[in-house]
Amino acid sequence: xxxxxxxxALSNETRLNILKxxxxxxxxxxxxxxxxxxxxxxxxxxxxxxxxxxxxASQSTVSQYxxxxxxxxxxxxxxxxxxxxxxxxxxxxxxxxxxxxxEI
Numbered sequence: 001x002x003x004x005x006x007x008x009a010l011s012n013e014t015r016l017n018i019l020k021x022x023x024x025x026x027x028x029x030x031x032x033x034x035x036x037x038x039x040x041x042x043x044x045x046x047x048x049x050x051x052x053x054x055x056x057a058s059q060s061t062v063s064q065y066x067x068x069x070x071x072x073x074x075x076x077x078x079x080x081x082x083x084x085x086x087x088x089x090x091x092x093x094x095x096x097x098x099x100x101x102x103e104i
């Protein structure tokens with residue numbers, strides 16, 4: 001984890017909201033996984049299209065945001081067919097909490 005990359009990624013309200021929404025995907029994205037065949041589960045993952053719809057932003061903007069957050073280590077992605085699903089990277093978030101406790 002590079003703290004400055006994490007802080008940059010979280011310095012935008014929409015990106016911060018995406019991270020918050022992904023904390024409780026069932027609450028914020030009730031139709032998640034709608035594109036997956038029966039029996040396939042992407043635990044906690046939400047399709048880019050669903051994130052885009054909730055963020056009320058263009059596909060290219062949301063993709064750029066998600067990519068930035070993934071590069072900072074905040075998100076993980078799983079691709080299934082033509083769909084990409086994103087979820088929080090809880091390990092990085094734990095490291096961030098520890099960073100605040102010990103370094104700041």
